[in-house]
Amino acid sequence: MDWSLLGCGASGHVTFAPDEPPLRERLGVAAAGGTAWRCLRCGTFVTGEPTHHGPAASAPRVRRGKEVRSALILRVFAVERFLRALVFAALAYGVWRFKTSRLSIEQAFTHELPGLRLLFRELGYNINHSKLLGLIQHAFTLNQRTLTYLAIGAAAYAVIEIVEGVGLWLGQRWGEYFAVVVTSLGLPYEVYDLTAKVTVLRAVAFAINLALVIYLLVTRRLFGIRGGKKAYEARLRSASIVDTELAALAAAGDDRPVEAVTTDGPAGEPAAPVTGAGTGATGRQPAGTSAGATATEPAPAAPTEHGTVPTEPPFR
Numbered sequence: 001m002d003w004s005l006l007g008c009g010a011s012g013h014v015t016f017a018p019d020e021p022p023l024r025e026r027l028g029v030a031a032a033g034g035t036a037w038r039c040l041r042c043g044t045f046v047t048g049e050p051t052h053h054g055p056a057a058s059a060p061r062v063r064r065g066k067e068v069r070s071a072l073i074l075r076v077f078a079v080e081r082f083l084r085a086l087v088f089a090a091l092a093y094g095v096w097r098f099k100t101s102r103l104s105i106e107q108a109f110t111h112e113l114p115g116l117r118l119l120f121r122e123l124g125y126n127i128n129h130s131k132l133l134g135l136i137q138h139a140f141t142l143n144q145r146t147l148t149y150l151a152i153g154a155a156a157y158a159v160i161e162i163v164e165g166v167g168l169w170l171g172q173r174w175g176e177y178f179a180v181v182v183t184s185l186g187l188p189y190e191v192y193d194l195t196a197k198v199t200v201l202r203a204v205a206f207a208i209n210l211a212l213v214i215y216l217l218v219t220r221r222l223f224g225i226r227g228g229k230k231a232y233e234a235r236l237r238s239a240s241i242v243d244t245e246l247a248a249l250a251a252a253g254d255d256r257p258v259e260a261v262t263t264d265g266p267a268g269e270p271a272a273p274v275t276g277a278g279t280g281a282t283g284r285q286p287a288g289t290s291a292g293a294t295a296t297e298p299a300p301a302a303p304t305e306h307g308t309v310p311t312e313p314p315f316r
Contacts, residue, residue, distance in 0.1 A: 003068035004042040013039040015064050016242070017050040026245045027131045041068075042243050059242045063171075067239070070219055075169045076210050077179075081165035092154035099147040102140065173229075176216050180223075183209045 015037035018024050036045040040062040052060050165183045167175015190206040217225050221232040237243045
């Protein structure tokens with residue numbers, strides 16, 4: 001599956017018109033419907049006005065390929081975190097309301113309990129053996145201070161899950177570190193719960209949390225794993241169309257200079273500078289070809305006023 005095309009289908013193309021003439025010639029080509037600009041995500045040429053323009057240093061950071069898939073996976077985890085936050089926020093609210101009106105709730109429960117016992121007896125179930133009934137009756141014995149602590153604890157956990165979910169949804173590096181630390185702290189307790197009794201809910205929760213920690217550590221290279229942040233940023237730059245074209249300009253060795261630029265790193269952090277040279281007559285690649293193109297690689301699709309169509313390779 002081409003995740004870059006999937007991202008463009010969901011969010012639209014991201015085109016960029018740089019101010020530097022050498023780079024501008026490589027990212028834009030003349031077409032019947034006007035100038036077409038190369039999409040920084042999927043690499044195809046799209047006619048019409050560019051979505052962004054300015055110096056090369058201001059080129060937008062665009063997720064490509066596996067980064068699009070990774071962002072989708074992290075958003076799935078973020079939704080799961082938001083659902084947890086909703087459950088614990090409702091629990092905190094319920095405990096707090098129960099604390100302030102426990103007497104009336106206890107009286108209502110005691111008044112209705114004989115009818116509930118009769119109803120469940122008719123259904124062939126003895127409610128006196130219900131664990132839920134035991135928990136409810138135990139809750140009536142708790143003092144207000146204990147209930148207050150329970151409500152505060154549930155509310156605090158809901159806030160933590162919201163922060164974690166926001167960080168994962170936005171794909172921010174601080175959110176990834178926060179998610180790994182917070183989730184890892186809860187894993188020992190979940191293991192202890194599983195040793196006491198294995199239930200489907202406990203097993204699923206533990207599997208989700210463990211998968212999230214491993215996925216973030218491996219794919220995001222957190223805490224220095226697999227080269228750490230520098231290796232992660234280098235991989236992003238190697239996939240960037242703007243940085244690839246700048247490298248191609250530098251390799252061409254033209255006498256028209258292009259100032260050193262930096263493209264946005266992960267989570268809005270600046271990446272290492274990439275210096276390019278111009279595109280004179282010597283060694284210039286056809287506009288729209290990538291830096292690593294070989295003699296047998298096809299060129300990007302040529303633009304038309306009705307979209308893009310594939311072209312023959314520039315070299316044989």
